[in-house]
Amino acid sequence: MADLRAGLIGIGMMGRHHARVLRELPGVELVAIADPAGDPHGVAGDLEVLPDVESLIAAGLDLAVVAIPTRFHEDAALKLAEAGVHTLVEKPISQSVEEGQRMVDAFSVKGLVGAVGHIERFNPALQELRRRIEAGDLGEVYQVITRRQGPFPSRIADVGVGKDLGSHDVDLTAWVVQSPYRSVYAQTVHKSGREFEDMMLATGRLESGVVVNHVVNWLSPMKERVAIVTGERGAFVADTATGDLTFYANGTFPLEWESISNFRGVSEGDVTRFSFPKREPLRVEHEAFRDAVLGIRHDVVTMEEGLRVLAVVEGVIESAKTGKSVEF
Structure with missing residues (x-):
């Protein structure tokens, strides 16, 4: 089975760690990175740093990680949901309950895995x-x-x-x-x-x-x-x-x-x-997200839980x- 094609938007302090783990994760290939602020930590490697979520989606993704500031979570997540991309959003899910509910609804309607990065679990x-x-x-x-x-x-x-x-x-x-x-x-x-x-x-x-x-x-x-x-x-x-x-x-x-x-x-x-x-919590979290996308297990923190x-x-x-x- 081909590796899942993964995209990452946001390569700041937290995003750089997501990039590292995604590259190490069996069954997943990091194929695209986006960040309008560039690559301050030099984690893109041989990947082009794309300017926005639309260009990330255009790379053809199975799953994505959203590690940008909270105020941008809803916009990125809704676009990823519309494109049929399973998505892990860093916590908190959004700036408001209203925004979070729209995200929950969008992923539910599409039958996609929508997860929130409550890494302490x-x-x-x-x-x-x-x-x-x-x-x-x-x-x-x-x-x-x-x-x-x-x-x-x-x-x-x-x-x-x-x-x-x-x-x-x-x-x-x-x-x-x-x-x-x-x-x-x-x-x-x-x-x-x-x-x-x-x-x-x-x-x-x-x-x-x-x-x-x-x-x-x-x-x-x-x-x-x-x-x-x-x-x-x-x-x-x-x-x-x-x-x-x-x-x-x-x-x-x-x-x-x-x-x-x-x-x-x-x-x-x-x-x-x-x-x-x-084991490193971030790696275990990514394994759970990958396996949820594959339908193997379902112990990710769901968007519904993140909303609560x-x-x-x-x-x-x-x-x-x-x-x-x-x-x-």
């Missing part, structure tokens, strides 16, 4: 975490806390920290626990002089009853990517920057101190850092503006 620590939660290792899940903070990336100009970084945590939380959001209440901060928020604190509840809390900002000099899931038998800590997963078990020693024995809490138990294969994430993040922003909780 393919992080080895989170994939192992979800597997262990599904297996019942944690028992009942009580709470999910995420912290995602670090310096401001100057390349992000058209969305705030909620849609850029916060969308990762919203998606991974609902996916790991396998429950959608019921409500959120949030506060945001504007300190960098931009129109968009650069700090977000959000708390909420999932349909399953699990409570969640997200700390997200571009105002910290230290980079942190942590998800903590606490439940009946202890707590998992996933560090997605390193791909590590650690389990803190509840202690099993009986309480002999009378003054605290009336408190039905837990004591400190064993700590286990798990060993498992750690965007709706929650927009709820976070609305809550911060109104001071009221937002229900879904």
